Amino acid sequence: MTNIEIILTIISLIVLIVAGFYAVFKKDLIHAVVATSVISLVLSLMFYLLQAPDVALTEAAIGIALSTIIFIITIRNTKRFEDK
Amino acid sequence: MQAFLTYSIYGTALFLMLLGLYAVLMKKNLIKIVIGLSVADSGLHLLFVAVGYINGGTAPIFSPAVAGTGTVMTDPVPQALVLTAIVIGFGVTAVALALVVRLYRKHNTTNIDEIKNLKW
Amino acid sequence: MKNVIIISLLGVTAYYLLSAFVSIPFGEDFINGVKDFYLNKSPEDLKVANVVTSIVVNFRGFDTLGEVTVLFLASTALGSILYRRRSSHTALNPQRTAPQASTLVQAGAKVIFPFTVLLGAYVFIHGHLTPGGGFQGGAIIATGFLLMLISYRKFFVEHNVLTWIEALAGTSFVVIGLAGLVYADNHNFLENFLPAGELNDLLSGGIIGIIYIAVGFKVGAEITGILDTLLTIKEAGLDPEEN
Numbered sequence: 001m002t003n004i005e006i007i008l009t010i011i012s013l014i015v016l017i018v019a020g021f022y023a024v025f026k027k028d029l030i031h032a033v034v035a036t037s038v039i040s041l042v043l044s045l046m047f048y049l050l051q052a053p054d055v056a057l058t059e060a061a062i063g064i065a066l067s068t069i070i071f072i073i074t075i076r077n078t079k080r081f082e083d084k
Numbered sequence: 085m086q087a088f089l090t091y092s093i094y095g096t097a098l099f100l101m102l103l104g105l106y107a108v109l110m111k112k113n114l115i116k117i118v119i120g121l122s123v124a125d126s127g128l129h130l131l132f133v134a135v136g137y138i139n140g141g142t143a144p145i146f147s148p149a150v151a152g153t154g155t156v157m158t159d160p161v162p163q164a165l166v167l168t169a170i171v172i173g174f175g176v177t178a179v180a181l182a183l184v185v186r187l188y189r190k191h192n193t194t195n196i197d198e199i200k201n202l203k204w
Numbered sequence: 205m206k207n208v209i210i211i212s213l214l215g216v217t218a219y220y221l222l223s224a225f226v227s228i229p230f231g232e233d234f235i236n237g238v239k240d241f242y243l244n245k246s247p248e249d250l251k252v253a254n255v256v257t258s259i260v261v262n263f264r265g266f267d268t269l270g271e272v273t274v275l276f277l278a279s280t281a282l283g284s285i286l287y288r289r290r291s292s293h294t295a296l297n298p299q300r301t302a303p304q305a306s307t308l309v310q311a312g313a314k315v316i317f318p319f320t321v322l323l324g325a326y327v328f329i330h331g332h333l334t335p336g337g338g339f340q341g342g343a344i345i346a347t348g349f350l351l352m353l354i355s356y357r358k359f360f361v362e363h364n365v366l367t368w369i370e371a372l373a374g375t376s377f378v379v380i381g382l383a384g385l386v387y388a389d390n391h392n393f394l395e396n397f398l399p400a401g402e403l404n405d406l407l408s409g410g411i412i413g414i415i416y417i418a419v420g421f422k423v424g425a426e427i428t429g430i431l432d433t434l435l436t437i438k439e440a441g442l443d444p445e446e447n
Contacts, residue, residue, distance in 0.1 A: 001139070001231075006089065013096045016130075020100050023123055024107045029115050036119055039100075039126050051143045051158045052133050053335035054256045057327070058170045059129070061343035066427060067122065067177055069350060073434045074181040075115060078188040082113040083195065090230035098221055102214055109210045131225075139231035144255035145335065146247045148404055157255070159239045164259040168271050171339050171423075175278030178430050182285040 005049055012042045012049075027082050033071040040064045093134045100127025114184045114194045118177060125173045129166045136162035251400040252332045252409040260337065261412045265394035268415075269377060272422055276370065279426045283433050300435055305355045313355035320348030328420030332409040338416040342423025349428045353435055361432050366425045373422035380411055380418075 001009070016039060023035035040063030047056035104124025108117050136159035142150060144160040184194065191199050233239075242255055242263065252258035260268055305313075327334075328341025352359045381394040388395035394411075401408035 001089070009089065010092065013092055016096055017099060020103045020123055023119055024103050024111075024116075029113070029119075032116070032119055036122055036126075039123065043126055043130060046130060047133055050133050050137045051141055052136070052163045052166075053143050053145075054254070054337065054340075055129070055133055055163050055166050055170070057335050057340045058167055058343070061340050061347065062170055062174050063126075065347045065350070066343060066431075067174060069354075069431070070178055070181055070434055071115070071119070074185055077185055078115065078194050082111075082116055091226075093230060094225040094228070095222075098218065098225060101221075102218055105217070106210070106214060109214075110207070134230065135228060137231055138233050143335070144243065146253040146255070146403060147333075156233075157239075157243055159233075159235060160242055160255040160259055161235075161238055163256050164264065167256065167260060167337075167339065168267065171271060172274055174427075175275050178434075179278050179281050179285070182282045182434070186285050 001049075009046070009049055012046050015042045016046075029075050029080055029082060030072065033068060033075065036071070037064055037068040040067070094131065097127045097131035097134065100124065100130065103127075112195050112197055114187065114196060115181075117196075118180045118184065121180070122173070122177060125169070129169060132162045132166045132169075136160075247403055249400070250396065250409060251403045251405075252412060253404050254332055254334065254337075256335075257332050257337050257412060257416070258409070261415050262394075262396065265381065265415070268419070269381070269394075272374065272377065272419060275423060275426050276374070279429050279433075282430055286433055300357050304357060310355045313351045317348050317352055320351065321345050324348065324420070324424065328416050329413070330406070331416040332412045333404060333406070338419025339423055341416075341420040342425075343427060345420070345424035346427035346431065349424075350431050353431060360436075361428055363429065363432070366429045369421055369425040370429075373418040373425070376418045377415060377422075380414060384411075 019035045019038045019042070023032045023039065026032045026035065040059055043063065044056045044059040047053075047059060101124050104120045104122070104127065107120025107123065111117055111120065138156055138158050141156045141158040144157045144163070187199060188194055193199065228234075242259055246252050246255045246258040246262075250258055250262055252262070324341040324344035324347075326341075327336035327344060328338045331337035331341070349361065353361075384395035384397055385391055385393055387397040389397075396410035396412075398410040400410050407413070
């Protein structure tokens with residue numbers, strides 16, 4: 001890996017950890033779902049850096065767009081907030 | 085540097101898997117449980133692709149630029165497995181969310197503690 | 205008490221998984237054998253430039269057939285879980301819960317939609333040359349339909365048409381597999397029986413092109429069906445018709 005790739009990798013890993021915490025512990029479910037979408041976006045970048053363009057394309061199409069939209073449709077039809 | 089990268093990538097993958105498992109085991113909200121499944125999936129995919137990576141390798145595609153030059157290529161087998169796993173994961177998420185909607189229609193709640201009559 | 209048990213359980217799992225991970229070297233070629241077999245055989249015998257595609261369709265074609273079947277079952281299960289008896293009024297005019305999108309979104313969606321479908325078709329037709337394939341192309345096409353579904357309240361997909369596309373695509377996949385039993389050299393299911401062509405040509409790789417076109421149509425139709433089923437749920441809350 002070149003230097004720029006290593007720097008991008010480290011930034012991506014930090015964003016992954018932060019977004020993971022946000023997705024699991026946030027009470028507002030819409031925010032949590034957007035955090036999972038961010039996880040997918042950064043994961044797609046990670047796959048590209050790890051020389052797996054096929055997997056990156058799949059994750060970009062399915063993880064970012066389609067998974068997020070089915071979560072949001074479900075939340076619209078149920079409750080938005082996770083109560084104690 | 086190499087050791088640090090090894091530990092950080094595998095550690096992040098492991099962390100995401102455990103975080104997802106924690107959400108599945110501890111959270112009361114059904115949608116939160118499905119989110120936990122999706123996060124655990126992401127960690128697993130990262131782990132698989134990271135295992136297949138080879139230093140200095142290119143993507144396993146024989147484009148005219150690399151054909152016949154003897155370039156090292158990354159392992160294509162984990163990539164094919166992860167490709168399958170992502171699509172199946174989408175199907176699992178869709179069915180799980182449909183079940184959540186159905187339970188909400190019947191019980192008017194998404195909290196698993198309030199759904200008491202889980203008996204035949 | 206429950207928290208302590210679960211956290212200690214997760215800690216034990218983390219310890220054993222981490223001790224296993226440390227022994228896996230990152231960035232080294234430590235799995236011998238399988239990778240070299242695929243990397244040598246794919247461009248020489250099968251003339252497929254993208255090795256991941258050749259693994260997914262040629263070497264593990266039966267697995268891919270199962271994967272498409274699982275997605276079909278997911279779409280069917282979704283329809284049957286969310287099924288509710290429609291009154292005669294809503295059967296004629298099905299309604300969406302989503303509010304009307306703004307004019308800007310509608311105009312933009314109308315422009316972007318054909319290009320999205322074109323991009324999806326490009327991705328699955330060139331699956332053996334560039335990154336991509338049937339699953340990615342189908343998902344991109346479904347994204348285009350999703351854009352139209354959330355922009356226009358009057359845009360409905362015909363479930364009969366989707367069913368026919370799925371049936372034709374699935375049947376052609378299985379028929380190509382059965383033709384391999386008859387015409388291919390070793391008489392195996394899903395074995396390549398068409399001429400392989402030249403590496404990096406559009407018409408190369410034998411049956412991969414046909415199978416990926418079928419998979420692209422099938423995945424696109426299935427995911428569009430899932431999205432349409434989820435989006436045409438009526439009002440949330442308890443339904444007096446149920447039970």
